[in-house]
Amino acid sequence: MKLPIISSLSIAAATATALVSFGVPASAITLGVDVIDDSPFMKGIGPMPIPHATQTFEGDGKTYEFSVVVPEGLGSRGATYSDFGFVSGGVFTSLFTEDLRPYNPGSGNANDWLGTCSISISEECIVKYTFEKDVEYQLGLLDRGFGGGSSNFSAFGVAQKDSYTFNVETDQNYPFPLTEDYVDSNPDKFLTVVEEGAYxxxxxxxxxxxxxxxxxxxxxxxxxxxxxxxxxxxxxxGALLGLGVVGFISRRRKAVKR
Incomplete structure (x- = not known):
């Protein structure tokens, strides 16, 4: 799904974009997203601007695989209805999108959209995309607000290699401010996903x-x-010829996304 950007980037994101308008190689698998070592939720709450604005990067002609299936637990946890994708040439392309549903049935406000493949992600859950050489991209979210009526591009993100720990409930359900003691005493409210070599x-x-x-x-x-x-x-x-159907699906997906 490709949509024109209706509203402008935040000041922080726009500044980051201007500073790196020359682009960075896409071969850095983080695709313009800052790599950090500490757990991002430990930053808790803070004043604007939000740190870690995503940067623009130049495609290198390589194909990347995005997944919200493997390992289990990936997807969206925000309170608002949003898409994950990128902007290129002023147009937003969605890689993953949520269906417009009012919360995970039975969860009240604890998980909000809880966009997982079995609940509210309507497209394929593994997407391959080839970033064309020398074309500029920027990863981010298209926020549609709490009711799906708005359209704002939000360009903030962090990356970690091999594993990632995050809170499983939406922001509103945590104390202000979020402390390390709270995290340690509530392990059920946080999830760690692990896969060696993955970002x-x-x-x-x-x-x-x-x-x-x-x-x-x-x-x-x-x-x-x-x-x-x-x-x-x-x-x-030769051993992969039996997976021709998978290849067909991937090619069809590229045709839609590109």
């Missing part, structure tokens, strides 16, 4: 305002795994 992108929609000066930024409004597409050795091609 996990935690995206922030920047929508929830705690008070007149402070905003949550816990980077779990979308959590997506990204890897380079595997290129089989010549000797294994």
């Amino acid at each position: 996990f992108l935690g995206m922030e929609d920047g929508m929830f305002k705690k008070d007149s000066e402070n905003y949550y930024y816990d980077y779990q409004d979308w959590v997506v795994k990204v890897t380079h597409e595997s290129v089989p050795e010549p000797g294994t091609v």
Whole structure:
């Protein structure tokens, strides 16, 4: 799904875009998202601007695989209805989108959209996309607000390699401010996903305002795994012929997304 950007980037995101308008190589698998070592939810709440605005990057012609299925637990956890994707040439392209449903049945306000493949992500849950060489992109979220009527591009995110820990409930259900003691004493409210060699992108929609000066930024409004597409050795091609249907689906997906 491709949509024109209706509203402008936030000041922080726009500044980051201007500073890196020359682009960075897409071969850095984080695709313009800052790599951090500490747990992002430990930053809790803070004043604007939200840190870690995503940067623009230049495509390198390589294919990347985005997943909200493997490992279990990935998807969206934000309170608002949103898409995960990228902007290129002023147009937003959605890689994953949520169906417009009022909360996970039975959960009240504890999980809000809880966009998982079995609940409210309506498209394929593993998407391959080829970023064209020398074309500029920027990853982010298209926020549609709490009712789906707005359209704001939010460009904030962090990346971690091998594993990622995030809160499983939406921002509103945590104390102000979020403390390390609270995290340690409530392990059921946090989830760690692990896959060696993979990168996990935690995206922030920047929508929830705690008070007149402070905003949550816990980077779990979308959590997506990204890897380079595997290129089989010549000797294994024959063994993969039986997966022709999968290849067909991937090609069809590219045709829609590009």
